[in-house]
Amino acid sequence: MSCSRRQLITRMGALIAISGAAGQIVAKTLNINGVRYGMIHDESLCIGCTACMDACREVNKVPEGVSRLTIIRSEPIGEFPDVKYRFFRHSCQHCDAAPCVEVCPTGASYRDAANGIVDVNPDLCVGCQYCIAACPYRVRFIHPESKTADKCDFCRKTNLRQGKLPACVESCPTKALTFGNLDDPNSEISRLLQQKATYRFKLALGTKPKVYRIPFKYGEVSQ
Template sequence: MTQLALVIDLNVCVGCHACVTSCKEWNTSGEAGSLADFSPYDADPCGTFFNRVQTFEAGEFPDTETVHFPKSCLHCEDPPCVPVCPTGASFKRKEDGLVLIDYDKCIGCKYCAWACPYGVREIDEKRQEMTKCTLCSDRIHNEALPERDRKPACVLACPTSARLFGDIHDPESEVSKAIQERGGYQLMPEWGTQPANHYLPRRKTQVQVRAEEVERADNALQLERQFERGEINLAAMARQ
């Protein structure tokens, strides 16, 4: 069974929000309808987005780093949002594994949002309908578009190629190989929802590796000097 998904490389995401704006632009003009925006240029803007980028600081001072974490619907293989929908508006499509919403059936009850452990469903306050990422389902199968353009808008807009798209069930696909080679992981797998989207973990940069080498060398030098000054008794340490 085909399972289309995103694989996001956290090592090269720079938090530019190109994925956010391109997603908003495409889905506002596509099948998803006009997504609400209230006071977009005021101090407290509020709107509906399918894709958001969360930025936070990781580590302990002074060894900290900024992490940009894009998050949208994970198109779970066992989506908890589907069985709770009282009208059948939320469903998982068999041919490509996408979790979608039939807007004609949605009554805006928010049951699916409560059931989603990832907080990626948003109510459109203007239309009173639940919305979420569709992986640009109206684009990826559109034969009127050149094949190179049959990808989600966020993937095409990413300037660093941090977002990959494909069938994670195809062992020869780009996304499957990236998951296997880079140790791709699911978000909160303990919930048992089997998220289709995966993340590629951050790798240490050459600067970080060099800093660790310098620290180890400095620690070794300090131990050697302490031993020369008689501050360390190796025999006593060995007996402990």
């Protein structure tokens, strides 16, 4: 017996609501073991070399045509020969209040309560694209091979699993990226947040993003 995608989504959503209620409650807590990963992008140090993009693609086997991470270059700031550019990191914000998680009908999109990483379970994803539509940061895409939602996962299945830092952090030649546990006051990322003025993209939406940015010192910060 065959069924439409709409029927499949409805049935799976009902199953998740019944059998996965406890898991949904756990997923909405902030953390379990005091671990909540976040990242700082220092725009004053970023030179736009895109080494982070290349490393992300290689380590996570991201196919051509899609990207988990993009560095966006601003229009020229200043006048020749004193011209500067601002570089903006465009990737998943790993929100504590993630809209993509709330709209997913199958539970495929979830926030891991053990570390705060927002991820996608491809075995549950039916490719409905609700999460793509709900994400205010426009960072999700349908993987051309698996046909499921995909995005940055802080290299959770690759580098983090091997005890390494995310590929983008390891490859940055100017050390513009800092990764670590936001709930550990002694971590490098927590200390840096105490020392530097930062901002978060679209913070007014209430998504509680965990990617912080040290602003570029020339020109205005646009949110």
